[in-house]
Amino acid sequence: MTWDETGEAVTDRLVAASADGEDRAVEAALRPKDLGEFIGQERVREQLDLVLRAARARGGTADHVLLSGAPGLGKTTLSMIIAAEMGAPIRITSGPAIQHAGDLAAILSSLTEGEVLFLDEIHRMSRPAEEMLYMAMEDFRVDVIVGKGPGATAIPLELPPFTLVGATTRAGLLPPPLRDRFGFTGHMEFYAPAELERVIHRSAGLLDVDIEPDGAAEIAGRSRGTPRIANRLLRRVRDYAQVKADGLITKEIAARALDVYEVDLRGLDRLDRAVLDALLRLFGGGPVGLSTLAVAVGEERETVEEVAEPFLVREGLLARTPRGRVATLAAWAHLGLVPPRHNDAGGSQQGLFGP
Numbered sequence: 001m002t003w004d005e006t007g008e009a010v011t012d013r014l015v016a017a018s019a020d021g022e023d024r025a026v027e028a029a030l031r032p033k034d035l036g037e038f039i040g041q042e043r044v045r046e047q048l049d050l051v052l053r054a055a056r057a058r059g060g061t062a063d064h065v066l067l068s069g070a071p072g073l074g075k076t077t078l079s080m081i082i083a084a085e086m087g088a089p090i091r092i093t094s095g096p097a098i099q100h101a102g103d104l105a106a107i108l109s110s111l112t113e114g115e116v117l118f119l120d121e122i123h124r125m126s127r128p129a130e131e132m133l134y135m136a137m138e139d140f141r142v143d144v145i146v147g148k149g150p151g152a153t154a155i156p157l158e159l160p161p162f163t164l165v166g167a168t169t170r171a172g173l174l175p176p177p178l179r180d181r182f183g184f185t186g187h188m189e190f191y192a193p194a195e196l197e198r199v200i201h202r203s204a205g206l207l208d209v210d211i212e213p214d215g216a217a218e219i220a221g222r223s224r225g226t227p228r229i230a231n232r233l234l235r236r237v238r239d240y241a242q243v244k245a246d247g248l249i250t251k252e253i254a255a256r257a258l259d260v261y262e263v264d265l266r267g268l269d270r271l272d273r274a275v276l277d278a279l280l281r282l283f284g285g286g287p288v289g290l291s292t293l294a295v296a297v298g299e300e301r302e303t304v305e306e307v308a309e310p311f312l313v314r315e316g317l318l319a320r321t322p323r324g325r326v327a328t329l330a331a332w333a334h335l336g337l338v339p340p341r342h343n344d345a346g347g348s349q350q351g352l353f354g355p
């Protein structure tokens, strides 16, 4: 298995939260342009609104902002909104792109006053670059090292005030000194179905797709709380509606389309369901070891652990225990199966060969 630059497993799944090539091509057109257009994330939006308003009123530069949250929840979108709201240009780079402190120095020294520097996947920056960033964030100054060896000298360089917007899918991996230098941290949450419905209606409008409210609700429910997935499912359902119907997305069309694409009512795809199915039917709900489970579904250990399990755990369908993987009662209900009588979801061996 391979991993992308955000550390998420690369798959061709319709319900993957990371961006594929098509997503990247259409996302620019679908991105909300200002805070008013940005749907959901009430808390982050309100707090950010205050930060930006206050900065504008002072006629100054906004504090550095850290955005953390799972892939596809709107971190990049929000960083562009911050620049737009401040009427400032934005420079976009990422942690993995900055290998040497010199790379960062080059970017920092070319910033203009008030510019927004968006540093995606900031937790993947190299250590020396990180240390340079501390000073730049705090004192708007960097030391540029000229020459090598004993003759090397540090030339201090003043920077214009700028706003750093850092994004990370792994806030826990950020060293505390870096985290502390942000004036504001926004934690992005998964979206409620009603919010995703609004995202879908908005995108449908931009893509010139006809959709009924029930149709949007059907897609929203299967989108795993993630706008990127909602937008992707919308495009696939649109294809189906065009080919199999008159183009209008109704509840019925959306449901039929997503059944064809094997995305179920809760947003589980074939792999997710295969894991649950094996856990329930072959191992009576567990506990069963990860390796055994992986063999049973004919996948690699890593695929089950990194690709399928996180969402199953988040949905409360599967639990990881010291004795192995265990299905919850919700898992039995979701697959329409009856749990064995004495299943205590904690490790009874009963029902190992049933139901």
Ligand SMILES: Nc1ncnc2c1ncn2[C@@H]1O[C@H](COP(=O)(O)OP(=O)(O)OP(=O)(O)O)[C@@H](O)[C@H]1O
Binding pocket: 006, 017, 018, 019, 026, 027, 028, 030, 031, 032, 037, 038, 039, 040, 041, 070, 071, 072, 073, 074, 075, 076, 077, 078, 169, 199, 227, 228, 231
């Ligand atoms: N609040 C929102 N309202 C409307 N659309 C949204 C919202 N958040 C995200 N989107 C849509 O979802 C897509 C993905 O968002 P974005 O690229 O900002 O996610 P991200 O958090 O940066 O993901 P990654 O971690 O993969 O970089 C965007 O194209 C945008 O259209």
Ligand SMILES: [Mg+2]
Binding pocket: 075, 076, 077, 120, 167
């Ligand atoms: Mg992004």
